[in-house]
Amino acid sequence: MPRIVFVDAEGKTTEVVAEIGQSVMSAAVQNGIDAIAAECGGSCACGTCHCYIDAAWSEKLPAPDYQEQDMIECVVNPDERSRLSCQIAVSDALDGLVVHLPAGQY
Template identity: 60%
Template sequence: MPRVTFIAADGTVTEAEGDIGQSVMSIAVNAGIEVILAECGGACACGTCHCYVDADWVERLAPPSESEAAMIECVIAPKPESRLTCQLRLSSELDGLVLHLPAAQY
């Protein structure tokens, strides 16, 4: 099972495993990552699953879709490495993915 490392704003590290094809948002929710609110349930409609992709991983991900990019514009403190975890699907190539979490979603 591929692993994802979540690094909270305070430096707390949580590692979680998921199934190939599973959204990173659902992995975070299942792992108890409280800052991933996932209010829309993964419909790319709220931005409450925002994260920052670690610099070592940014180029390994496909660019965000138009709808994801538009939603990212609405989050607190967006950065070039901002993504929505609901739009990231786990694959064997993403085993070890590192994501940094914002202090709050809104």
């Protein structure tokens, strides 16, 4: 099963194991990653699962669709690495994915 490494705003890393097909957001919530609030439950409607994809991984993910892009414009401190973790499906190709977490979601 793929591993995801979450890096919090202070630099602390937490490695979790995720199931193929589940979202990065779901893996975070199931493993107690508090910086991912996931208030809308993964429907791409709130932005509280905002994260930054490590630069080494950004090209390995599909581009965000228009709905995700619109939501990213509403999050705190978006940048070119911003993604909504509810929109990233875990696959074997993402084993070792590094996800940086913002200091706060609102």
